Amino acid sequence: MQRRESRTAQIAELGVLTAAALIIFVIENQIPSPVPIPGVKLGLANIITVYAVYHYKWSDALLLVLVRVILGSVFAGTMISFAFSISGALLCLAGMIPISKLIGEKYIWLSSVMGAVLHNAGQTAAAVAVMKTTAVIGYLPYLMISGCIAGAFTGLAAQLVTVRLDSDRKKGEKSSNDDA
Amino acid sequence: MKNKNTAAAVVIAAAAVILLSSIAAVVISRRKPAGSTVEIISDGKVICTLDLSSEPDREITVEYKGRKNIIAIENGDIYMKEAECPDHTCMKTGRLSEAGVPIVCLPNHLIIRYKNGGGDTDAAA
Secondary structure, X not given: OOOOOOHHHXXXXXXXXXXXXXXXXXXXXXXXXXXXXXXXXXXXXXXXXXXXXXXXXXXXXXXXXXHHHHHHHHHOOOHHHHHHHHHHHHHHHHHHXXXXXXXXXXXXXXXXXXXXXXXXXXXXXXXXHHHOOHHHHHHHHHHHHHHHHHHHHHHHHHHHHHHHHHHHHHHHHHHHHHHO | OHHHHHHHHHHHHHHHHHHHHHHHHHHHHHHOOOOOEXXXXXXXXXEEEEEHHHOOOEEEEEEEOXXXXXXXXXXXXXXXXXXXXXXXXXXXXOOOOOOOOOEEEOOOOEEEEEOOOOOOOOOOO
C-alpha cells in the first residue's frame, strides 16, 4: 500500500486529513446525542482514522489520531472527555492496525467495526478508572451494539472514500504520464 | 488472497460473537428483577442507599469538586433533576428504570443504580 510519493507530500496530506478530521469532530460534537448513553455516537471523524490506517505507516496514523484527539479536546471538550477519547483511540488503533494488515483493503468496513468496538471498550475501561466503580460496565453491551453499527457506517464511508481517491489518483497518474 | 479471506472470515465471526453476546447481555439485564434498593455512588464511594418503595419525595444534593448534582425522588422514582456539567446526559437518561442502565454523570463522577439487577455488574465485579 506504500505509494511512491515524497515524504513532504505525505506530511502535507496528513496535515489536511488531520484538519478534516478535526472539523468533522467539532461539528459532530454540536449535534446532540439521540440516546442518553454516554459514549454513543457515530464517530464520523473515524472515517479519516480508518483511511489513514490503510494508507499511511502505522506511526503516521497514530500521530494523526493523537493530534486530532488532543486538539479536539481543546476545541470542543473538557479534560474528562480527553481521558475517554485517548484511551478509546489508542485501543482502537492497537487493534485496527494489525487487523487491517491481516484482512486487506477489501474489508475496510470490517476493520472499522472492530476499531469502533475496541474504541468503546477502551472508553469503558477509562470510565471504570475515572469513576472508581465497575457500575459503568452496565453500559458496555449497549456501547458494543452501537459500536458495531457506527463502525460499519464509518467503515463503509471510508471504503467509498478510498475507492474514489484511488481511481482519481490513477487518473491523475495517467494524465501526467500522457503529458510526459 | 486466500489468507486474507480466511482472516476476514475470522474477524467477521469475532464481530458477530461480540454483537450477539452484547444483544444477549442487554436482553438478560432487562429481564432481571431489580428490587427497590437504589444506591448513589459518588467518586467510587457509596454515599447512600435508599429503598425507593418507602422513600418520601425529596431532593438530594451531591457535590463533587464544587459542582452540584440534584437528585430527585418522586413517587418511588429517582432521577437526576439538575447537574452542573457540560453534557447533561444524566438528566436526559430520565427516571432510573429497573430494566435500563444506571444513571451516570461522568463529569461529576456520580452514579445512581439499582443495588441488584438493572444493569448491575456485581457478578462481574
